[in-house]
Amino acid sequence: MEEELCKATLLSQQDAFKSRVHTEAQAGPLYRVVDSRLSISCNVSGFASNSARKEFEFRVKKPALPIEINIISTDDPSFSYAVYARRVRSKEITLTHVSPNSVVFEIQRLEKSDEGEYECFVINSESVYDGVYRAKTTVKVLDNSLTVSSPGSTSLSYNEGETLTLTCQASSNTVQHTHLSLAWYVHKNGEDGARPIISLDRDFTLSPGQGFAGRHQAGLIRLDKIGAATYNLKMAKLGLSDQGRIYCQAQEWVQDPDRSWYCIDRGQDGGFTEGAAHDSSSKRVSISPTGQHTYSTVNESDTLKLTCKVHGAQGQLSVTWQHKAAATPTAAFASVVSLNQEGVMEKAAELKSRKVKATRAAADTFILELDEVTPSDSGVYQCAVSEWKINSKISQSRTANLLLTSTSARTSNINTDIEITCSVALSSSASSCYAVTWLLRQPGENKTIISSDRDALLTYGSQLELSYKQRIGMKRTVGPTFVLGIRQAQISDKGSYICEVVEWLQDPQRDWYQLSSASRTIELTLIEPVEQNVSTSRDFTIPCHITQQSSGDSEFQVTWFWRQDTETEQRPIFTAYRNSTLQTFGKGDRLRFSHPLPNQFNLTVSNSGPDDSGLYSCEVEEWLPSLSRGWMKTTVEKSGYSTYQ
Structure with a gap:
């Protein structure tokens, strides 16, 4: 009996030492910038009545003053010390219930002197104390150092189809580790707000704005970070819809101990506001239309660039760009270049040697580019767009062969x-x-x-x-x-x-x-490149080995390339054509070709000297017989480099 009584007494003492009330404030330290908003949450649990409203007080202990200073109370309007009374009365500092057991303490515009250790205290309304009634959070107040600028002229003019490049400088000297996010915006004439063109968030994820995704995916819009503080915007093939004021916007973010991110940057009006951003000066961009006038002037040797837009098409599209001389208005148009519905480009026969191309910049936009124009290129250009449909019903249950x-x-x-x-x-x-x-x-x-x-x-x-x-x-x-x-x-x-x-x-x-x-x-x-040391006047061989081919009927054309250490591009030195014709482009009669095996081609350099050192490689074209086209080139493969010293 005495043993049971002893056990019961011991258990009662253990229960008495268990804390029933627990108070918790937002974990610190919290890093905020002067003039930004501070918010600290505080909640309590364990009171006998969960639904009864609890009263809270907030105090602060500053680094230079080891005493606690009363700031605000939910229970006593006269609780504040004089240093905080004015800000409490003006609602710059508030303490608001979000539930009977939790509050949010807020300072709308932080001052440098607000740095310190903040204490949340719960007023005990019960007859006994049983637990923890206070919790502390450290707040560090930083000076703002975020700067954003966009150098260059504030008024820019471009022609439709040209490329716009803008630079934005964004940096911060904040002592605490922070991340920057940056976005480029365009504010078009007649629109209430600006639209994001492309942005780089604090986690370095690149995202195009609404309406710009297709051009970004096509590589026409880019945002590149160069170094620690430079962000370049590049918009190729400008359209009339790109006109407006373009500017960059940066935000600085700090991560709190609870792993949530908090924006601590400057607003455009010069003050700090949560979630606002620091904007550069805007650039007014004007774009003149091209390809829409009766006459358009291009200087000789420059590039002609024309745009063709399609409206209302729903099927697949192909385009043919055509030209005729202005002096012969009754003449028929001649084809320049075409782009079929599968995206394959084909030049007109008479323009095979010219730098001309047709591209599809967007689902409804085609571009013609003709480099190094001559007087004979003057005249009238038109684009002919065809919409492709299937004329007869094709059953969805048909046998598919791919x-x-x-x-x-x-x-x-x-x-x-x-x-x-x-x-x-x-x-x-x-x-x-x-x-x-x-x-x-x-x-x-x-x-x-x-x-x-x-x-x-x-x-x-x-x-x-x-x-x-x-x-x-x-x-x-x-x-x-x-x-x-x-x-x-x-x-x-x-x-x-x-x-x-x-x-x-x-x-x-x-x-x-x-x-x-x-x-x-x-x-x-x-x-890694293979390096071989070759003695002067010795022969060396560059092998070209075919590891796999498409068919036993394949024939091959092999070309060897060479680049000296001081050069930036390789140049061909020897070709063995598939009809056994040999052609040398350099090194004279010191090159010897051999074909010892069906899949092995060798090129040997005789009597080598210092001038023969450098990088060597080979390129193989595979050709297959075709009933409709004769011989057809199917594959082109390049070897790795071999270094000979």
């Missing part, structure tokens, strides 16, 4: 430009459209690199960093063939590249439906 061919496995040196191809060898219909996605599979990760929808509009994968996007490109050629380009390949680019193609058709009601899909995988291996 067969792909692709580049074989590749091994290349780092710091080289690489192209990987994927071609449609067999499809269900000549009217098919294709959506293409390139993916990269590496150990522990699969990611989308770039996609092209059935209208040939490009989209980069969401996981890609900006520096990676700048090295990646995709194009369509005849076939259709889909080419993935990687500039200055790095070791991190190696892996399995997967080309996924989806075939689409359109019925007479203009509804699209998917027919079939197929994929091909290409293994890419990247290595």
Whole structure:
């Protein structure tokens, strides 16, 4: 009996030492900027009545004064010391209930002297004290150091189709670690507010504004961060709708201990407001239309750039740019260049040697560019746009046939430009459209690199960093063939590249439906350049080995390239054509060609000297017989570099 009594007494003592009331304030330290808003939440739990309103008090202890100073109370209007009484009366400092057990303490405009340790205290309305009734939060008040500027003229004029480049300088000297976000805006004439063009958030994620996504995906709008404080906006192929006041806006963010982000930057009016931003001076951009006048003047040797916009089209579109001399108004228009509904460009025969191209800047916009114009290029230009439909009903249950061919496995040196191809060898219909996605599979990760929808509009994968996007490109050629380009390949680019193609058709009601899909995988291996030391007057051989071919009927054209250490571009030195014709471009009779094996081609440099050192590589074209076209080039592959010293 005595033992049981002893146990009961011990348990009662343990219960008595348990804290029933618990008070908690927002975790600190909290870093805020002068003139910004401070908000501290405080709540209590454990009182006998959860629904009864609890009264709170806030005090502060400042670094230079080791005493507590009363600020505000929910219970006593005269609680404040004189130093805070005026700000409490003017509602600059408030303490507001959000529930019976929690409050929010706010200072609308922080002063430097507000730095200190803030204490939230709960007034006990019960007869006994049982727990923790106070909680503390440290607040650090920082001077503002965010600066934003956009150098250059405040009034800019461009022609339609030209490229706009603006620079924004944004930096901060805040001692605490912070992140900056930056956005470019355009305020168009007649609109109430500005629209974001493109932004880079505090986590370095790039996002185009509404109405600019398509041009961003096509590479026509870019925001590049250069160094620690410079942000460049580039808008290519300007349109009339781009006119207005363009400016950049920066915000500075600090992360609180609860991992939430807080904006601590300056508003445009010179004061600090939560969530506002620091804006640069605006640039008034005016754009003059081109291609819409009866007469347009271009200087000789300059570039002619014309824009053609289409309205109301719903099907696939192709465009043909045509020209005729102004002196012969009755003459027929002659074709200059065309872009078919699959995105394949074809120049007119008489312009094969000229720098002319047709591009699709957006779903409804086509561009003609003709470089180095001559007097013979003057005259009248027109664009002829065709909308493509399927004339007869195609059953959605029809048998779908989609067969792909692709580049074989590749091994290349780092710091080289690489192209990987994927071609449609067999499809269900000549009217098919294709959506293409390139993916990269590496150990522990699969990611989308770039996609092209059935209208040939490009989209980069969401996981890609900006520096990676700048090295990646995709194009369509005849076939259709889909080419993935990687500039200055790095070791991190190696892996399995997967080309996924989806075939689409359109019925007479203009509804699209998917027919079939197929994929091909290409293994890419990247290595460091091979370096060989060759003695003077000795021979050395540059081998070119074909590891895989599409068919046993393939024939090959092989070209060797050479670049000296002091040069920036490689130049061809020897070609072995598929009909066994040999052509040398340099080094005279010191070059010897051999073909010891069906898949092995060698080029030997005789009596080498110091002038022969540098980077060597080879390029192989694969040709296959075609019933309709004779011989057809299907693949072009480049080797890695070999260094000879």
